[in-house]
Amino acid sequence: QKEVEQDPGPLSVPEGAIVSLNCTYSNSAFQYFMWYRQYSRKGPELLMYTYSSGNKEDGRFTAQVDKSSKYISLFIRDSQPSDSATYLCAMSLSEYSGAGSYQLTFGKGTKLSVIP
Amino acid sequence: DGGITQSPKYLFRKEGQNVTLSCEQNLNHDAMYWYRQDPGQGLRLIYYSQIVNDFQKGDIAEGYSVSREKKESFPLTVTSAQKNPTAFYLCASTSSRGVFGYTFGSGTRLTVV
Numbered sequence: 001q002k003e004v005e006q007d008p009g010p011l012s013v014p015e016g017a018i019v020s021l022n023c024t025y026s027n028s029a030f031q032y033f034m035w036y037r038q039y040s041r042k043g044p045e046l047l048m049y050t051y052s053s054g055n056k057e058d059g060r061f062t063a064q065v066d067k068s069s070k071y072i073s074l075f076i077r078d079s080q081p082s083d084s085a086t087y088l089c090a091m092s093l094s095e096y097s098g099a100g101s102y103q104l105t106f107g108k109g110t111k112l113s114v115i116p
Numbered sequence: 117d118g119g120i121t122q123s124p125k126y127l128f129r130k131e132g133q134n135v136t137l138s139c140e141q142n143l144n145h146d147a148m149y150w151y152r153q154d155p156g157q158g159l160r161l162i163y164y165s166q167i168v169n170d171f172q173k174g175d176i177a178e179g180y181s182v183s184r185e186k187k188e189s190f191p192l193t194v195t196s197a198q199k200n201p202t203a204f205y206l207c208a209s210t211s212s213r214g215v216f217g218y219t220f221g222s223g224t225r226l227t228v229v
Contacts, residue, residue, distance in 0.1 A: 032215050043206050043220030092215040108158035
């Protein structure tokens, strides 16, 4: 079983739809959870981050973490064509970068297309 | 503006050649990373460096080498020992914000011809 599972899609939705993107993970020690957005032929950019369980909202984006189920989600409301990108979940054991176990573990990414 | 610059954007390599990918940052970040991205594979860590003149292997270091002679620079060499080098390579650095402070470059697309 891989550490982080993410459905690669592709996912295609009409403009204005609510989008749900998900990742599951196997290591219960993960504490920090992030969502990155990556446009084609560009580097990923941090979209949202959360610590432990709970919800976090930022504009049209909501990140949810359910540690008991080892499941994280990103919801996009009123999706726009500019949201078309690949969305990568990432997680870490600890907040501080460093040697050993402090790197990010990424999901494979879900490619999203929002059709006008 | 501060950021990470990767060059070149596209690179073509012949079989048996070594090539070096450049990564420069002006963010004053201590930690730098190299990731490889393949379709359907996500990001996999090749090498990382916490300080100058020190670096550690990541999950897929075989066939790659790095150096960290300056804080701002972390070049990656893809050697002829790397059997399947065609991929999108991403350089990143992190600030004191740790895992929430990752900044990625725009990547280098390497193709073996």
